[in-house]
Structures are given as structure tokens and as C-alpha cells.
Amino acid sequence: MPRYEVTIEKDACDGVFACLTRDPRFVEDEDGLATIDPGADPVYDCEGELTETAERVVATFDDDRIDEARRAATACPTDAIVVDEVDE
Template identity: 65%
Template sequence: MSGPASYTVTVDRDACDGVFACLVRDPRFVEDDDGLAGIDADDAEAVERTEASVTATFADDRIDDAQQAAEACPLDAITVETAETPGVIDG
């Protein structure tokens, strides 16, 4: 039996306006120091932060939570992609 799928979650900091609908859908989303949505790195395999975005890679079974957070974002600032088949799942 294979383990959990690997996937990435990206927050487009330029698109984010601090609505924080994502925070109630997935507890890995947090408010960063700039008042925008960020990702708590504790459960991530890797996190890359730039001025324009923050991207975290996960290998767990919580992709549905990330997808719900992306769907809840009214500004489409969150994308979720699988590592096996790159492509936007939601956002």
C-alpha cells in the first residue's frame, strides 16, 4: 500500500487581501506578519517564501482540507497541486 500523496499549496501574496476564509477550512493557514494568509511550516516537508508567494509541500492525507481552503478563498489566491501530476486542483 502506498503512502499519502505529495502535494503543494501556494498562497499568491499579491492576490491575498487578508480575508482569511482559508483559516477556518485548514488550520495550517495562518495570518503572517504582513496581515496576509501564510502557511504554518510545522507539518510541511518544505516551505519556500518569496515576496510574491509562499509555497509548502506536504506528504499527508489532508489535501481535502487544502482544497476546501482554496475553494473558500474569494480572491483565488490559493492553489493546490499534486506532485505526481502537476496542475491546479483548486484555487
């Protein structure tokens, strides 16, 4: 399975939340912006490493759901989300 990283640039996110309808791991944070909660998916038991700073949210996953993350990134009208495969 590919290991991949999902990054949300907070200053580019405007809270449209198109990503939430494409991948249930995307959720609204307390500031009204998108963030990632690996445990938010009601169907899949998902684990991921999450790092959050004032500038960005970065989550790393090693499951087979990279296409869902890519759909969420494509749906973002401000291009605030980037999905990259990473080396082991």
C-alpha cells in the same frame, strides 16, 4: 499518500482569511496576509517543506490532508490559493 503543493499568491491575497477556518496550517503573517505554518495545527503533528518569496508562499506536503487544503483554496474569495498534486 499524495504529495501536494499549496501555493498562496501574495498579491492576490486580501486578508479575508476564509482559509484559516478550513485548514489550521493557514495563519496570518506579519503583513496581515495568509501564509502557511506546517506546525500551527494544534491537533496534528504536521511537517512540510516551505518556501516563501516576496511573490508567493509554497508548501509541499505528503500527508492525507489534501482535502483540507483544497477546502481552504475553494473558500478563498480572491483565488489566491492553488493546490496541486505533484510527482514524487
